[in-house]
Amino acid sequence: MIVLELKLKGKPQQYRILDEMIRTAQFVRNKALRYWIDNQGVKLSDLYKQCAIMAKEFEWAGKLNSMARQASAERAIFAVQRFFSNCQALKPGKKGYPQFKKHTRSVEYKTSGWKLSADKRCLTFTDGFAAGTFKLVGSRDLHFYAPDEIKRVRVIRRADGYGVQFCINVERIEASIPTGKAVGIDVGLNHFYTDSSGEIVPNPRYLRKSEKSLKRLQRRVSRKKKGSSNRKKAINKLGRKHLQVSRQRKDFAIKTALCVVKSSDFVAYEDLQVRNMVKNHKLAKSISDAAWVQFAQWLQYLGKVYGKTVVSVAPQYTSQNCSTCSKTVKKSLSTKTHICSCGAVLDRDHNAARNILAKGLRQAGINLNTVGHTEINAWGQSDLYSLMVTSTSKPTG
Incomplete structure (x- = not known):
């Protein structure tokens, strides 16, 4: 399933x-x-019947x-299911x-209530509201997909x-060139991430850079x-600025994840509990x-x-832990350099990225102690393991 988004252009009365x-x-x-609260134990089919009654x-x-209407009822039952799944999983x-x-x-339609024009440049809503025809604006092309x-x-x-x-039921598969490279990624605040080879990607800090503008727009709303x-106009300007920041952040996460995936055959990253960390x-x-959450989601996708x-x-x-000798070297958050008695001196995040890669390889079933042998080889290459070992070799000097 892929999602293509376009803008709707119409008249003011159509927007209303x-x-x-x-x-x-x-x-x-x-x-x-409300019907579920009053009659707990009802199924989705019962909510469908309630939609007809409404x-x-x-x-x-x-x-x-x-x-x-059915899609709106599904949103309610999905919220109920998520609640029960969290209870069963003992989520803290x-x-x-x-x-x-x-x-x-938002409002969601399924396969009826709307119609695309022959050239797929216009969308018409055909239900009782009679919103009319809207022009579709954007770079996405719907001609590749059947109605x-x-x-x-x-x-x-x-x-x-x-x-x-437009939620389209197709499977997206892209061709890529094998690189024979494995990488571990440690995300942080000083740098967006540091990988196991020592490469650093700066943290763009879009919200921090826009705080001055956001505060000024917020003061205008308050006045x-x-x-x-x-006041409505001022709120709209403030909303547009927040939307710009969120889109910048999302665009950066997607492009960075794409670079990581295309440049490596094996990627390991931390499964951070961000929900607890923001407390x-x-x-x-x-x-x-x-x-971080967006970045991890796009890495997986x-x-x-x-x-x-x-x-x-x-x-x-x-x-x-030391990435060279596995000895535990306790350090506070203010300590930025990893120094071990074995002689390893690394940046704290670089050391963590190497440990993440080693844990990821073990988790995937790759035996680091058996030279020239691996139980997993996504590309069928015999030299993939040796390249992975090289990326986790001991530091020199």
Whole structure:
């Protein structure tokens, strides 16, 4: 499944209709959740029946396409399922009990209620709201995909306008050239990441760089009268700036992950519990700005697309253990250099990256002690193991 996003261009009255569609989808989702709360144990099929009842009870709810109402009910049941899965997994902290939504920004259609033009440059909504035809703007080309491959159409309201996402049921596979290289990655705050060969990628810190502009825009919002049109305009400008920062962060995470995956056959990274780490209020902003979670998600996804081996390892003792002799050398967060009695002197993050690579190779079934032999070889090359061993060799000097 791949997702292609384009912008919707229409008239102001059409945008107001889109807002009504989104509010209706939020209403259906909340009503479905209320029905589950009052009748716990109901199934998704029961919520589908409730959607039909709502369409008869509320005339404006009946304007929304039947499959769009079902998709809104699915959002409620998915929240319920996520809550129960967190409880069964004994997830620490709050389990995420389903909540009623107040500020929904999207409405989702399945295979009906919309229609693409012959040239696939325009999208028409055909349900009771009669939003009309919108022009599709963007670099994505839908001509490569058959109409029956589009399984979902999601309309999203953002600060800079309205967009539409096409969820296409195709498998993405990209060809790549084997490199015979294995790499371990240690993410951080001083540098975005340091790999096992000592290469460093700087941390862009997009939020920190935009804080001055964000504070100025926030002051403008605070000075405007509540409910006024000027306040709405100021809020929109602030939202656009936040959206720009989030897009910069996402773009950096994708491009960096792509470079890592395409340049290596084996990638190991830390499986960090970012949810717990951001509880440290002194580091929460910097950790969130680094986008470690996004980076890890794209590593996994692009690894599947390009046929590379990407593994996550437990982060325990990767910074404390010596990558040369495996001896534990305790150090505080302020200690940036790893110095071991065996003579190894490395940057703290470089040492951690080497440990991450070693743990990843062991986790993948590669025996570092058997020279010239490996149990895993994604590309069928006999020299892949020797190249991996080279990347974890002892430092000189």
